[in-house]
Amino acid sequence: MxxxxxxxxxxxxxxxxxxxxxxxxxxxxxxxxxxxxxxxxxIRADLKDPMLVMFEQPDEEQGDMQEENTFEVTQAIPDVEPFGYKTNTLSIQVINGAWIAYSHVDFSGHQYILEKGFYNNCADWGSEDTRICSVQPILLVRTIMERKNGL
Known part of the structure; x- marks a missing residue:
């Protein structure tokens, strides 16, 4: 595919x-x-074993004193906030696979396609905004014929 x-x-x-x-x-x-x-x-990516790391934008009030918060993701996440991650993302590193990041929860809003590599800021992933609220990997779906043939 x-x-x-x-x-x-x-x-x-x-x-x-x-x-x-x-x-x-x-x-x-x-x-x-x-x-x-x-x-x-x-999209050029190995779609097996997806993994990405999101780096949270530090709060301006706390400055550099704040510990860096990262969020390691290996599956679809419809809302990042219940995992203790704020929606403002400083950078993203795609370790494996290809991903879709969304500006709103439940895989909605603007979508950004992320392939393996480091995205230093929101402009690198094609946005003017640091808001990432949900993410999901792009997965291959095997057909019944592929499963029967052991592919």
Whole structure:
């Protein structure tokens, strides 16, 4: 299976959408904000054993005195706050797999496709905002025929 990232604007900018193999007869099918889809690229990642680490933005009132809070993730998290992580993210390191980070809880809002590597700030993941409220890995789903053939 091949997954693609579709972008609202040319040059891989703007809203991001995960596109799997198949037909999209209407922009609402891919979850678009509108019908604009100006650039696409293949997601290049080993989709097994997903893992990422999120680094929380320190509170400005506490300055550098605050201990760095990190959040290690290996599965879908619909809301980061119950895990003691605030929604303002300083940076993200994708250790393995490909991920979708969302600006709102329950996998909603703006989505950002993250592949293996280090994202130093929100601009690196394509946002103007540090808010990340939910994350989920992109997983391969094996078909019945693949399971029967031991693939």
């Amino acid at each position: 091949v997954c693609w990232v579709g972008y609202e604007k040319e040059g891989f900018r703007g809203h991001q959408y995960v596109l799997e193999e198949g037909e999209y007869h209407d922009w609402r099918v891919w979850g678009g904000c509108d019908s604009e889809l100006r650039s696409v690229r293949v």
